[in-house]
Amino acid sequence: GSLVAAGSRAGYLALAVGAAALLCAGETRAVTRAAVPLLLLALCFPLRTGQRIAAAADSLAAFLAPAPVVTAPADASTQQHLDSVRQAWREVGMHPWLGVGYGRALYLGLPAPAEGAVSTGALFRGAQDMPLTVLAETGPLGLVLLLAAVVAPLARRPRLPLGVRAGFCGLLAASLTQETLWNTRLLAIAVLVTGLAWQAAEARGPQEGDRV
DSSP: OHHHHHTOHHHHHHHHHHHHHHHHTTOHHHHHHHHHHHHHHHHHSTTHHHHHHHHHHHHHHHHHSSSOOTTSOOOHHHHHHHHHHHHHHHHHHHSTTTOSOTTIIIIIOEEOOOSSSOOOOOEEOOOSSHHHHHHHHHHHHHHHHHHHHHHHHHHOSSOOOHHHHHHHHHHHHHGGGSOGGGSHHHHHHHHHHHHHHHHHHHHHOOOTTTTO
16 A cells, blocks of 8 residues: 555565565465555556656656657656766766775765766765665675675575565665665664574474475
8 A cells, every 4th residue: 555655666666576576486375465455556546656657767768868858758756866877887987996985975975977077066875776876885896795695585594484585585676776775774674674584484494395
């Protein structure tokens, strides 16, 4: 209900990836039980999500066009995301090995790099994309360490409960449009949830299929 009312596109992405993980594990009942109330709630908001997705698609098409599209309708939220991604790639080009420094962009802000010699006066506070923000701030080594950390819970033996694994995959998918695990509050929640899930997995011991 919160997802439908908010119309969060990152939320829908996370839901889709989590549902796909459950379907791959054969948990069709769980996906069906979630899909039915979600569909009923979507009928109460028939235009909101569709309009947001359509506006975002138009903004993305204009962003990717080879020539500027002056008359293209712009979705403000999507435009901010795309601008932050473009700024992050410029920072990566300027600091390709060590990045700009841990925490400098996200918490302090840096003068946003501009095309040419003219500065816009805007601040770069990280991309709306967790891996890209990490790459811009800490370079390739930081990105490799982050990827190793987020993959570790999925590779752990005994495995995390299926529901936690599906939700964690959804969280990682959503991080492509926000700084999910780079935000200390969200990171603390993720650490607590996965820590408790590990305890639960160890308490139940190895189960059939855990090592397949």
